Amino acid sequence: MPFGRFFGGKAAAPKSAPEPELESEAADAVEASSDDDTEIVKEHDDADYRTRAIGVMPTGASTGSKRVEALYGSPDAVGPTHFSQAVGCRVTDVDGIEYIDCTMALGSVALGYAETNVTRSVVDAIARGNVAGLSSAREVEVAERLCGVIPCADKVQFLKTGAEAMAAAVRLARTYTARDVVIASGYFGWLDWAAEDNPGVPVSTRQLVRHVPRDDIDALTNAVSQVGSQLAAIVIEPVVERLPSKEWIVKARELASSVGAVLIFDEIKTGFRLRTGGYQAFAEVIPDLSAFGKAMANGFPLSVVCGHHDVMDAAKKTWISSTLASEGSALAAAAAVLSWHDQADVCESLATIGAEIRAAVSHAIEASGVRGPEIDGLDQMWLMRWDSPKREQRFLELAAAHGVLFKRGAYNYSALAHDEDAIREIEAGASDAFVELRDEEAAE
Numbered sequence: 001m002p003f004g005r006f007f008g009g010k011a012a013a014p015k016s017a018p019e020p021e022l023e024s025e026a027a028d029a030v031e032a033s034s035d036d037d038t039e040i041v042k043e044h045d046d047a048d049y050r051t052r053a054i055g056v057m058p059t060g061a062s063t064g065s066k067r068v069e070a071l072y073g074s075p076d077a078v079g080p081t082h083f084s085q086a087v088g089c090r091v092t093d094v095d096g097i098e099y100i101d102c103t104m105a106l107g108s109v110a111l112g113y114a115e116t117n118v119t120r121s122v123v124d125a126i127a128r129g130n131v132a133g134l135s136s137a138r139e140v141e142v143a144e145r146l147c148g149v150i151p152c153a154d155k156v157q158f159l160k161t162g163a164e165a166m167a168a169a170v171r172l173a174r175t176y177t178a179r180d181v182v183i184a185s186g187y188f189g190w191l192d193w194a195a196e197d198n199p200g201v202p203v204s205t206r207q208l209v210r211h212v213p214r215d216d217i218d219a220l221t222n223a224v225s226q227v228g229s230q231l232a233a234i235v236i237e238p239v240v241e242r243l244p245s246k247e248w249i250v251k252a253r254e255l256a257s258s259v260g261a262v263l264i265f266d267e268i269k270t271g272f273r274l275r276t277g278g279y280q281a282f283a284e285v286i287p288d289l290s291a292f293g294k295a296m297a298n299g300f301p302l303s304v305v306c307g308h309h310d311v312m313d314a315a316k317k318t319w320i321s322s323t324l325a326s327e328g329s330a331l332a333a334a335a336a337v338l339s340w341h342d343q344a345d346v347c348e349s350l351a352t353i354g355a356e357i358r359a360a361v362s363h364a365i366e367a368s369g370v371r372g373p374e375i376d377g378l379d380q381m382w383l384m385r386w387d388s389p390k391r392e393q394r395f396l397e398l399a400a401a402h403g404v405l406f407k408r409g410a411y412n413y414s415a416l417a418h419d420e421d422a423i424r425e426i427e428a429g430a431s432d433a434f435v436e437l438r439d440e441e442a443a444e
């Protein structure tokens with residue numbers, strides 16, 4: 001029974017999820033790999049990996065948010081940096097120490113690490129050949145299913161990362177409108193078009209994007225009237241810590257339509273988390289294009305740009321292509337995720353579980369008497385706000401020492417795998433960390 005291990009009766013989404021038939025010998029491999037008794041081979045300790053990482057990677061980690069200073073606040077912080085196993089909501093570091101994880105791989109995992117149905121689907125796809133010179137049949141099947149659950153999606157095109165999908169959305173908007181200028185509000189990944197002030201990005205590229213503050217109707221209206229008939233797109237990350245005001249989103253829709261520009265929503269974090277179809281599924285405002293990624297494939301590399309067929313068809317005029325965009329493993333993962341969402345209210349469960357985790361951490365703060373940290377955000381993606389980076393770092397170090405990983409300066413994400421035991425352990429670990437922080441500060 002693949003799900004009992006993760007959900008322990010408590011956090012299971014309302015209906016039972018499908019169990020795909022494994023049609024290849026891959027089944028044995030999955031059973032072996034998902035065995036709880038998998039031995040952790042301890043060859044190196046964490047400090048060794050940190051040193052080696054700095055030796056071979058310029059910033060010590062290919063994902064910026066996983067650098068030591070991003071995890072804890074400074075390069076010499078005390079805490080795990082490299083993992084050897086991640087199953088459910090539990091991560092084991094290279095020293096064999098287990099932690100409850102609240103970060104869930106920057107929100108790319110919503111079911112749980114190594115979720116059995118996803119793993120089975122992926123292993124089966126790999127066993128059949130991950131790629132060929134022809135397109136995979138699975139690409140069509142997953143595309144059809146996405147068009148069925150994402151409100152704006154008449155057509156889709158797969159890519160690998162959120163940044164790529166957003167870059168493709170902007171390319172499509174520029175092609176469709178034959179205009180260059182974009183008004184943007186939010187974070188859209190590391191690629192040139194979206195960079196506000198990064199070295200290495202040509203000034204001429206930056207000048208084509210006007211960044212406006214979120215939820216500011218006047219700023220948006222002024223920017224649109226200044227850009228006028230040069231405007232290709234209004235690009236919005238709708239949910240940043242909280243839902244946007246309805247007025248702002250409705251205004252964005254009106255303004256884009258009034259000047260013939262394309263409205264783009266970035267649903268990389270919100271898709272398959274707030275609602276299967278993202279923020280737009282309850283916004284009553286439908287963008288022309290949007291991008292999904294992260295939880296859509298539960299930790300496998302897949303993103304999608306999707307939207308109205310007229311705008312998506314601009315792909316026929318320009319060039320958006322990536323050799324491995326339709327490789328089988330990530331599409332198979334997405335197929336398993338879609339089956340979960342077909343048969344269970346995953347997003348509702350994520351909200352319920354997230355609310356319980358937030359309550360547990362809030363209780364730990366109150367019980368310790370520590371002043372300063374505040375819990376903010378939404379239940380499915382919540383954050384701990386600190387009054388001082390030094391205190392935040394010390395708390396994160398102490399929480400890790402007590403077996404819980406929290407995200408520094410960004411979201412913690414709920415997952416179906418956060419069962420009752422895990423939530424109890426989160427509260428206990430956070431409690432111990434807050435009490436120790438309080439005592440350390442009192443002794444200073």
Ligand SMILES: Cc1ncc(COP(=O)(O)O)c(C=O)c1O
Binds near residue numbers: 161166189237266
């Ligand atoms: C809203 C949003 N858009 C785009 C991205 C970029 O996605 P990726 O890191 O997969 O390129 C992120 C990543 O955190 C994101 O949160």
